[in-house]
Amino acid sequence: MTFIADKQTLEDLNLLGKYKQYSIFSLFNKVSTTGGENLLSEMFQTPLTDPEAINKRSAIFQYFQSKQITFPFSNGQFSAVENYLNGDSGNNYASAFISLTKKKLLGILVRDEEYQNIQNGLQKTIAVLDDCRIFINKFEDDDHPFHDELLTVKNILNDPKLQWLTTGQSSTSQLSLQKTAKYDHLLRHIMRASLTAVMGTFYQLDVYIAVAGLAQERGFSYARSLPAGNNLFKAVELSHPCIEKAVANPVSFNQESNMIFLTGANMAGKSTFMKAFGINVYLAHMGFPVAAREMQFSVKEGIYSSINVPDNLNMGYSHFYAEVLRVKKVAEEVSSGKDLVIIFDELFKGTNVKDAYDATLEVTAAFSEHLNCLFIISTHIIEAGEVLQKEQDNIQLLYLPTIMNGTIPAYTYQLQPGISSDRHGMMIIENEGILELLN
Amino acid sequence: MLFTTDKQTQEDLNIYGKQGTDSIFSLFNRTATLNGSKLLEEMFRYPLSDADAINKRSGEISYLKIVKATFPFSAELFDGAERYLENTDERTKLPAERPSLEKKLSGLLTANADYKMITDGISALIGITQQLEGLLKSTLFLTGSPLKNDRETQGINTLLNAEPFSLLLHENPKNKLSHEKLAVYDAQLRFRYRDTVKRVLQYIYALDVYMTVAKIAGECNLVFPKALPKEEHVIKIAGFYHPQLRNAVGNSLTITPDSNVVFLTGANMAGKSTFMKSLGIAMYLAHMGFPVAAKEMEFSVMDGIYTTINLPDNLGIGASHFYAEVLRIKKIAKELSTGKNIFVIFDELFRGTNVKDAYEATIAITTAFARKRSSVFVISTHIIEAGAVLRERCANISFKYLPTRMNGTKPEYTYTLESGITDDRHGMIIINNEGILELLKKRKGVTAI
Numbered sequence: 001m002t003f004i005a006d007k008q009t010l011e012d013l014n015l016l017g018k019y020k021q022y023s024i025f026s027l028f029n030k031v032s033t034t035g036g037e038n039l040l041s042e043m044f045q046t047p048l049t050d051p052e053a054i055n056k057r058s059a060i061f062q063y064f065q066s067k068q069i070t071f072p073f074s075n076g077q078f079s080a081v082e083n084y085l086n087g088d089s090g091n092n093y094a095s096a097f098i099s100l101t102k103k104k105l106l107g108i109l110v111r112d113e114e115y116q117n118i119q120n121g122l123q124k125t126i127a128v129l130d131d132c133r134i135f136i137n138k139f140e141d142d143d144h145p146f147h148d149e150l151l152t153v154k155n156i157l158n159d160p161k162l163q164w165l166t167t168g169q170s171s172t173s174q175l176s177l178q179k180t181a182k183y184d185h186l187l188r189h190i191m192r193a194s195l196t197a198v199m200g201t202f203y204q205l206d207v208y209i210a211v212a213g214l215a216q217e218r219g220f221s222y223a224r225s226l227p228a229g230n231n232l233f234k235a236v237e238l239s240h241p242c243i244e245k246a247v248a249n250p251v252s253f254n255q256e257s258n259m260i261f262l263t264g265a266n267m268a269g270k271s272t273f274m275k276a277f278g279i280n281v282y283l284a285h286m287g288f289p290v291a292a293r294e295m296q297f298s299v300k301e302g303i304y305s306s307i308n309v310p311d312n313l314n315m316g317y318s319h320f321y322a323e324v325l326r327v328k329k330v331a332e333e334v335s336s337g338k339d340l341v342i343i344f345d346e347l348f349k350g351t352n353v354k355d356a357y358d359a360t361l362e363v364t365a366a367f368s369e370h371l372n373c374l375f376i377i378s379t380h381i382i383e384a385g386e387v388l389q390k391e392q393d394n395i396q397l398l399y400l401p402t403i404m405n406g407t408i409p410a411y412t413y414q415l416q417p418g419i420s421s422d423r424h425g426m427m428i429i430e431n432e433g434i435l436e437l438l439n
Numbered sequence: 440m441l442f443t444t445d446k447q448t449q450e451d452l453n454i455y456g457k458q459g460t461d462s463i464f465s466l467f468n469r470t471a472t473l474n475g476s477k478l479l480e481e482m483f484r485y486p487l488s489d490a491d492a493i494n495k496r497s498g499e500i501s502y503l504k505i506v507k508a509t510f511p512f513s514a515e516l517f518d519g520a521e522r523y524l525e526n527t528d529e530r531t532k533l534p535a536e537r538p539s540l541e542k543k544l545s546g547l548l549t550a551n552a553d554y555k556m557i558t559d560g561i562s563a564l565i566g567i568t569q570q571l572e573g574l575l576k577s578t579l580f581l582t583g584s585p586l587k588n589d590r591e592t593q594g595i596n597t598l599l600n601a602e603p604f605s606l607l608l609h610e611n612p613k614n615k616l617s618h619e620k621l622a623v624y625d626a627q628l629r630f631r632y633r634d635t636v637k638r639v640l641q642y643i644y645a646l647d648v649y650m651t652v653a654k655i656a657g658e659c660n661l662v663f664p665k666a667l668p669k670e671e672h673v674i675k676i677a678g679f680y681h682p683q684l685r686n687a688v689g690n691s692l693t694i695t696p697d698s699n700v701v702f703l704t705g706a707n708m709a710g711k712s713t714f715m716k717s718l719g720i721a722m723y724l725a726h727m728g729f730p731v732a733a734k735e736m737e738f739s740v741m742d743g744i745y746t747t748i749n750l751p752d753n754l755g756i757g758a759s760h761f762y763a764e765v766l767r768i769k770k771i772a773k774e775l776s777t778g779k780n781i782f783v784i785f786d787e788l789f790r791g792t793n794v795k796d797a798y799e800a801t802i803a804i805t806t807a808f809a810r811k812r813s814s815v816f817v818i819s820t821h822i823i824e825a826g827a828v829l830r831e832r833c834a835n836i837s838f839k840y841l842p843t844r845m846n847g848t849k850p851e852y853t854y855t856l857e858s859g860i861t862d863d864r865h866g867m868i869i870i871n872n873e874g875i876l877e878l879l880k881k882r883k884g885v886t887a888i
């Protein structure tokens with residue numbers, strides 16, 4: 001089973017998308033090869049739900065980070081090999097030889113380029129495979145989580161059948177027809193499956209090295225996943241991975257305290273904090289490095305966020321109704337018994353204050369009873385928080401403060417316990433000088 | 440002066456829409472020719488801000504609607520003609536002397552694409568010219584036609600009576616043209632009178648747009664608004680509705696300098712946004728001289744229109760929804776401070792902040808807007824308490840609401856505007872109707888067992 005995150009959530013957290021600015025995918029997309037990029041994209045689309053699989057993958061990242069290796073190949077080299085291996089060679093040496101001879105003759109007679117192409121592809125492949133062997137032989141046989149995969153590749157590349165790689169690669173001189181046929185048949189027929197597997201492992205290496213490199217560069221750490229049971233979440237210095245020098249905050253949940261009720265003035269950083277939390281939860285479930293100093297978490301089955309709910313007026317929905325439908329969808333998922341992470345930003349902002357107050361109160365209380373899920377709910381209806389505090393004991397009330405420097409508000413982005421009473425809406429309007437413009 | 444608007448407004452009103460979805464533009468985009476469609480898009484991009492120009496255009500389209508004019512040209516003719524005119528290479532010009540036997544033979548063997556392009560283009564232009572002459576006589580130049588006084592139509596009529604068109608009018612389109620004639624026409628149409636020919640085609644594309652719009656006005660029962668001079672500051676619009684909705688309920692509104700702020704309240708789903716969009720679209724189309732979805736409309740020409748209905752908060756760059764609203768108001772305030780008369784729509788003002796701020800800000804901003812008597816503001820909000828204060832402070836605010844009738848636990852909406860402020864709210868009823876709380880409690884019961 002894979003970790004659930006629907007389209008709305010993926011968009012709220014800006015997780016996917018190669019060409020999207022500031023998407024989390026593009027943050028991590030430092031791979032060199034197209035194959036590596038495809039693999040990275042697949043990892044982003046299917047986060048894991050098995051704690052052991054998560055820990056194993058993050059252990060691999062940590063291993064490569066500790067080794068501080070750079071991936072020495074370019075995309076061009078690998079695509080040349082890919083292209084070459086995708087072509088066909090004869091079923092046996094004789095037919096491969098005959099077909100190559102035919103091609104060579106055609107090349108001489110009518111300037112057919114196929115023979116030349118095969119020979120170029122072969123020579124490039126030989127060079128890359130030789131580099132691969134040198135690269136892979138550098139890894140010691142110590143005990144590390146990627147050991148088995150590396151050993152398989154090592155055995156293939158050190159196969160006696162491939163011993164000629166180093167000697168056969170006299171890069172300047174052309175290979176004779178006989179040798180070309182022999183090597184071509186060997187690489188593209190006899191060893192084709194093994195070599196495809198080698199390529200696959202190198203794409204993995206590309207991803208592991210790139211991600212580990214980013215983790216090193218940005219000071220990310222690795223989350224430890226725990227079995228689902230205890231509904232535990234604990235992070236020290238959690239921040240938004242895309243924001244450099246972001247202010248970090250601690251976050252912790254457990255079964256007795258499974259909800260954060262977040263308040264704060266506009267621009268105090270509520271949405272950013274919630275996004276940072278959601279993104280790190282998602283990354284942790286991929287086994288990826290997270291923007292936190294330390295983090296451990298009970299594995300969840302999915303995440304639902306509601307940060308930028310679009311109204312669908314073409315279908316006749318108001319913004320409020322769109323929110324109601326979103327809450328309903330989440331309620332259905334929660335009530336089906338799944339262990340989920342839920343993020344609601346500015347719940348019911350599309351309606352009048354009194355409705356928003358009633359609805360926030362009732363819905364929040366009902367959700368918080370589901371002790372197997374984690375919730376962060378933010379609102380500007382601060383009055384609801386006071387009531388919730390009296391009625392429920394599993395809710396953490398937190399706020400993001402605003403400090404006034406004269407008439408200019410400043411923000412610390414540092415979570416504080418309690419409910420905010422900061423209101424600076426009018427001050428923002430005055431700072432923009434709007435009323436003077438209209439006078 | 441240009442009529443000003445911006446991307447946010449065009450998106451709010453769904454003027455162009457997203458690729459492949461229905462929009463106001465696509466409602467009208469049924470021109471016969473491709474260039475007609477381009478011209479239509481240009482008209483949407485640049486609405487007019489001059490009452491005479493608006494009334495002239497709407498008068499002409501309205502006349503074409505009354506006489507049920509149809510576009511008599513077939514669209515393929517224009518493809519041939521445009522392709523032909525596009526080629527300005529002198530080397531392809533037909534030589535005046537007859538081709539030698541040798542050339543003729545080689546022409547038979549390998550089809551000469553240029554030659555075909557030239558003969559097709561010339562015969563297309565003959566067809567177009569002759570049909571245009573017929574159209575001018577049968578429709579555009581009849582007594583009572585406003586086009587008779589149109590400078591461009593008169594100009595085109597004069598052009599048709601001079602070279603090169605006068606010659607084309609006498610050709611029988613069924614006959615094959617001699618080589619000499621082809622050479623003469625080619626030199627004239629494609630080189631010497633090229634700009635004139637282009638002008639005639641452009642005129643026909645405009646006719647295409649006008650006739651298409653006229654036809655749609657007839658099919659959809661749209662009416663032509665009357666533009667009044669700027670100074671009158673009046674908008675009277677009766678029975679207007681959203682042109683993309685079927686069986687929409689019509690509403691009426693009169694706006695004068697004594698009631699230039701409309702303060703709109705109503706429950707969720709009572710139709711506030713649709714009402715505002717309908718009004719915005721009607722004003723937009725009216726400023727293009729286009730027909731609108733209403734029974735009757737007259738309006739003083741404004742300098743621009745700005746709406747804020749679906750404001751995206753740009754959280755990617757760290758601006759909150761509230762700040763996005765503030766910046767939007769600042770932009771409008773800047774426009775107003777240059778002395779322009781603007782039509783402003785604001786849906787759910789300050790919904791992205793807490794109650795107390797929203798209350799104070801709504802009062803402050805609405806009061807400031809109300810002083811700009813020559814502009815028009817339509818503001819919807821849920822902060823009904825602000826309404827009571829504004830009623831005391833400003834005399835020129837008209838309070839309107841969209842009512843909700845309760846049918847048991849099911850809210851029903853009339854979508855008909857009424858005067859006053861409403862405190863209807865049905866948020867909890869909607870939540871209960873969706874059964875959300877039961878959903879969450881049901882599961883709790885199961886675990887307890």
